Structure formats: structure tokens, C-alpha cells
Amino acid sequence: MTEADSAVSDGTGSPVPAHAEALVLGGGPCGLYAALTLARAGKKVVLLEKEEVPGGLARGHRRGNNYYDLGVHMLHAFDPEVFETIKGIMGDERVEVPLNALIKWAGSFYRYPLQFGDMVKGMNKVVLLKCCLGLLAYQFRFKVRPREPQNAEEALIQLYGRPLYRFFFREFTHRYWGFPPTQLSATFITTKMPRLSAVDVIKKALAKIGVKDRTVRAVESALSEEILHYSRNGAEAMPRLLVAEIERMGCRVVTNAEVRGVVTDPDTNRVTGVTWRDPRVEGDGGAVHRLTCDLVVATIPVGQLVTAFDDAAPATVREAAASLRTKPIAIYGLLVNKPRAIDALYIYYRNKYFHRVGEPKNAGLIVDPPDHTVLIVEMTCEIGDAKWNGDPEAMDAVAADLEAEGLCTRDQIVETHVLRTPHGYPIFDLGFEKHLGAVQSFLDGFANIVSTGRQGGFCYPNMHKAMRMGADAATAVLERTGTEARFARPDRVDSMT
Ligand SMILES: Cc1cc2nc3c(=O)[nH]c(=O)nc-3n(C[C@H](O)[C@H](O)[C@H](O)COP(=O)(O)OP(=O)(O)OC[C@H]3O[C@@H](n4cnc5c(N)ncnc54)[C@H](O)[C@@H]3O)c2cc1C
Numbered sequence: 001m002t003e004a005d006s007a008v009s010d011g012t013g014s015p016v017p018a019h020a021e022a023l024v025l026g027g028g029p030c031g032l033y034a035a036l037t038l039a040r041a042g043k044k045v046v047l048l049e050k051e052e053v054p055g056g057l058a059r060g061h062r063r064g065n066n067y068y069d070l071g072v073h074m075l076h077a078f079d080p081e082v083f084e085t086i087k088g089i090m091g092d093e094r095v096e097v098p099l100n101a102l103i104k105w106a107g108s109f110y111r112y113p114l115q116f117g118d119m120v121k122g123m124n125k126v127v128l129l130k131c132c133l134g135l136l137a138y139q140f141r142f143k144v145r146p147r148e149p150q151n152a153e154e155a156l157i158q159l160y161g162r163p164l165y166r167f168f169f170r171e172f173t174h175r176y177w178g179f180p181p182t183q184l185s186a187t188f189i190t191t192k193m194p195r196l197s198a199v200d201v202i203k204k205a206l207a208k209i210g211v212k213d214r215t216v217r218a219v220e221s222a223l224s225e226e227i228l229h230y231s232r233n234g235a236e237a238m239p240r241l242l243v244a245e246i247e248r249m250g251c252r253v254v255t256n257a258e259v260r261g262v263v264t265d266p267d268t269n270r271v272t273g274v275t276w277r278d279p280r281v282e283g284d285g286g287a288v289h290r291l292t293c294d295l296v297v298a299t300i301p302v303g304q305l306v307t308a309f310d311d312a313a314p315a316t317v318r319e320a321a322a323s324l325r326t327k328p329i330a331i332y333g334l335l336v337n338k339p340r341a342i343d344a345l346y347i348y349y350r351n352k353y354f355h356r357v358g359e360p361k362n363a364g365l366i367v368d369p370p371d372h373t374v375l376i377v378e379m380t381c382e383i384g385d386a387k388w389n390g391d392p393e394a395m396d397a398v399a400a401d402l403e404a405e406g407l408c409t410r411d412q413i414v415e416t417h418v419l420r421t422p423h424g425y426p427i428f429d430l431g432f433e434k435h436l437g438a439v440q441s442f443l444d445g446f447a448n449i450v451s452t453g454r455q456g457g458f459c460y461p462n463m464h465k466a467m468r469m470g471a472d473a474a475t476a477v478l479e480r481t482g483t484e485a486r487f488a489r490p491d492r493v494d495s496m497t
Pocket residue numbers: 025026027028029030031032048049050051054055056057058070071072073074075076257258259260299300301304329378423424425452453454455456460461462463464466497
């Protein structure tokens with residue numbers, strides 16, 4: 001690796017190389033795993049990450065002596081190769097956690113996803129009967145007259161029937177996204193919504209009497225009984241250990257490096273480098289650094305990536321990229337003066353100020369002091385609103401709902417840390433597929449770059465799937481350099497996260 005200028009260094013003080021055989025943009029699970037794959041393929045890799053600490057959405061946030069996840073992040077073992085790699089890298093720092101999630105629905109707690117037995121036991125029998133009849137009616141209806149759903153509402157009704165849609169999904173989906181299911185794409189249901197296992201049981205029963213499910217498919221392998229993987233520091237360990245492994249192989253993970261520009265060669269239709277800056281330097285005062293490269297795996301938000309191409313991207317493509325919006329999230333990490341607050345890893349709520357509360361101590365997180373616990377309170381929001389800002393009214397509403405739910409009293413909340421990201425969830429609004437298609441075709445025109453991962457692929461992978469996408473993108477760009485680049489997206493996800 002050549003070093004451009006020893007004055008250019010990242011937060012660690014080490015000089016940043018001027019050329020990368022393989023350049024990775026973004027240091028979340030996808031980018032880190034792509035870098036690992038490229039390093040293992042013998043490439044001298046440089047990874048540029050804009051934050052001080054790598055890990056992306058899955059990074060650990062240290063506040064005082066405790067770690068707070070941006071939404072409790074536990075690894076699924078669904079991808080054997082990714083899992084074995086991470087298991088090896090994490091060594092003794094990995095802890096195993098049986099899944100134990102609950103959902104509060106109609107005043108009662110149910111295992112999540114809903115189990116058929118629980119539903120029968122817990123639900124009002126009239127409502128249950130209505131839901132089953134509704135499901136039956138819609139199974140028949142779409143068997144006789146199959147129809148492509150035009151939006152998320154139609155897709156949900158096809159999947160679950162109208163009564164269950166009204167009872168369970170309509171209001172929750174609206175509150176979660178800030179707009180009604182009629183304004184969300186049907187693709188949202190097939191790639192984001194976890195399947196209710198209770199509904200599977202009913203559908204299997206219907207199949208036995210000849211009513212086969214020919215409607216849309218929800219996410220195939222939703223959360224089920226399984227062992228998850230975590231650490232005593234929460235999500236913090238996995239990215240840290242991945243970085244150590246990448247650097248052990250002689251590659252570089254450069255933090256505080258925000259990619260601002262993409263440099264292309266119009267004669268060869270290749271990306272030849274990027275420009276980046278330290279985002280801690282406000283305004284135009286900070287130096288712009290250049291880095292040349294042979295090939296790129298980009299995992300930063302695809303809209304930002306296309307904007308960074310500047311005039312090399314046609315205005316229509318830049319407009320399409322700007323239309324790909326993401327839903328911000330605000331996560332309040334609370335240190336609470338009681339040893340334990342909930343009887344699960346997390347509880348989903350449908351009609352509270354927050355939509356999920358996790359207690360990572362129940363997954364093995366070490367909390368200081370030990371007789372306290374940490375609660376992770378998750379909310380979707382808008383940039384600049386009360387939740388995002390952590391305004392007193394938002395703090396108050398969170399405390400009131402926690403108290404009303406019996407999780408803790410206001411007095412027991414010792415510290416509140418507001419964590420946030422503008423890029424929580426891609427918004428699959430009506431027509432987003434067209435915009436994404438325009439962006440994909442533009443990027444496909446460059447042979448040596450692949451845009452992938454949650455932000456780069458504008459999709460909903462979990463960590464293991466994001467890492468798989470990183471590995472696949474690395475392999476694809478290695479194989480295809482000199483031929484055609486590919487835009488990697490997974491065809492399904494595994495849970496509602
Ligand atoms: C609330 C919540 C809870 C979740 N819980 C789980 C869970 O329990 N288990 C699970 O498997 N998955 C979970 N997920 C999903 C998981 O977070 C994602 O799968 C994973 O983080 C995706 O990784 P990624 O690298 O594709 O994207 P990201 O993690 O978003 O990483 C993108 C990276 O790019 C960097 N970046 C952005 N712009 C630039 C730029 N201009 N220059 C340089 N760098 C830049 C960002 O700082 C970031 O580090 C959860 C997600 C959310 C929102």
C-alpha cells in the first residue's frame with residue numbers, strides 16, 4: 001500500500017493510504033464483512049467509515065461505564081458460513097441467548113411472533129372467530145380471483161384477511177411509518193413484515209381442506225424459536241473484533257472519514273477513486289483527501305452514493321436517488337435503578353409512544369452498577385421532532401408509558417441517552433421500485449463498483465444477511481472487474497428489525 005501523505009491520518013493517528021486495491025465505503029456489518037472477504041482474497045483493502053466507531057446501526061454506544069445498542073442487536077445463526085466466521089472471530093466474547101420476545105396485544109402479552117395456541121387461549125373468542133373467518137374468506141376470494149396487490153393494505157388483507165388486518169396491522173403500521181398502509185408499496189410486506197406463525201397454522205389447516213394459499217408471501221423465516229448471539233458489551237464486540245481481524249491482515253479501517261465524492265473515468269466507465277473528509281470539521285474548513293482504487297464495494301446510503309457521483313450521474317438519476325427516503329429512528333438508552341424490568345429480551349408494543357423496549361441485561365449485557373438495568377426504547381421519528389431531539393415532552397411521554405406498563409417508575413430512570421440515525425428503515429413508499437431501478441441501472445454502468453447492504457441496497461437485511469450481501473458483493477466485484485458490475489440485493493429477510 002502506498003501512503004499519500006503522512007499528514008493525512010484518521011482518529012488513530014496512522015497514515016491513510018493513497019491507493020486501495022479494494023475500497024469499501026461504510027463500516028457497518030455489510031462493509032466490514034465485505035472488507036474481510038476482500039482481505040481474505042488477498043486484496044489490500046481500505047475501508048472508509050464516517051463515524052468515530054465502526055459498526056453502523058449495529059455499533060455499541062458507550063456512555064459512562066455502560067454500552068447501549070441502537071436497538072438491541074443480536075446475531076442470527078441462519079447463514080452457517082457467516083456464523084462460523086463470526087463465531088471464530090468473536091471467540092469467548094460471544095454469548096448465546098435463547099430468543100424470548102413478547103408482544104403486547106389487546107391488553108395481554110403473547111410470544112412474538114404470535115403462536116396459534118397462545119392466540120386461541122388469549123384472544124376473545126368472537127374476535128378470534130372473526131379473524132379466522134376473515135382469513136378463510138380471503139383465501140377463497142384470492143383463490144377464485146387472484147390479483148396483484150396495489151399497496152401494503154391490499155397485500156396485508158390478502159395475507160391475513162380484513163378483520164385481522166383491521167385488528168392488528170392497520171393502526172400499528174400507520175403509527176410506525178407516519179402514513180397509512182395504502183401509501184406503502186406491497187413490496188414492503190414481502191420484504192419487511194414478519195409472518196405471523198399463528199396465521200401459518202390456520203393456513204395449513206385451510207390447505208388440508210383444499211384452500212391453498214396462493215396470495216402474496218410475507219417474510220419466509222420470521223423470528224422463531226432460536227438461539228441468538230450477543231456479547232457482554234452488547235452489540236459492541238462484533239464490529240470491534242471484525243475490525244481487528246481486517247487490520248491483522250494488513251488492511252485499514254479508517255474512521256472519521258466521510259465519503260463526499262466519487263471520481264470516475266468516462267473512457268473506461270470505472271470508478272477510479274473517492275474524496276473524503278473528516279465530518280468533525282464543520283463547514284469548508286476541513287481538508288479534502290483523495291484515495292484512488294481499483295474496485296469498490298459501497299455500503300453507504302445509495303442516495304448519497306449517487307449524489308457523490310455529481311455530474312457523472314444524470315439529473316434524472318440524482319432525482320430518483322433523492323426520492324429514496326429512509327425513516328429516522330430515535331433510541332433512548334436508559335440506565336434504570338432496578339435489577340430487572342421485563343421478563344423477556346424485548347417487548348413489542350402496538351399503541352405506545354415507543355414500539356419496542358429491550359432489556360439487553362437479559363441477554364447477558366453487563367451493567368454498571370450491577371443492581372441496575374439498561375432499557376433500550378425504540379421509536380421511529382422525523383429529524384428534528386421531539387423524539388429525535390430528546391425534548392422534555394418526549395422524555396416525559398417515554399417515562400409515562402414505561403411507568404404505565406410497569407417497567408420502571410420515573411424516579412428509577414437514572415440516565416437517558418438519546419441515540420439516533422436518519423437511516424433507520426428504507427421507506428418503501430408507492431413507486432419506490434421505479435426510482436431504485438433507475439439508480440441500479442446507473443450504477444450497473446460502472447464495471448468496478450457494487451452498491452449493497454441495507455443502505456446501499458435499500459432493503460431490510462438483518463446482520464447475517466447484510467454480511468452475506470457484503471461477501472457476495474466482494475466476490476461479484478472481484479469476478480466481474482473488467483466485465484459488468486452488479487447491484488446486490490437479498491431476496492428476503494428474516495425478521496422484523
Ligand atoms: C432498531 C434496529 C434493531 C435491529 N436489530 C437487529 C438484530 O437484533 N439482529 C440483526 O441481525 N439485525 C438487526 N438490525 C438490522 C441491522 O442493523 C442491519 O442488518 C445492519 O446494520 C446492516 O448493515 P449495513 O452495513 O448494511 O448498514 P449500516 O449498519 O447502516 O452501515 C452503513 C455504514 O455506512 C456508514 N456511512 C454512511 N455514510 C457514509 C459516508 N458518506 N462515508 C463513509 N461512511 C458512511 C455509516 O456510518 C455506517 O457505519 C436492526 C436494525 C434496527 C434499525
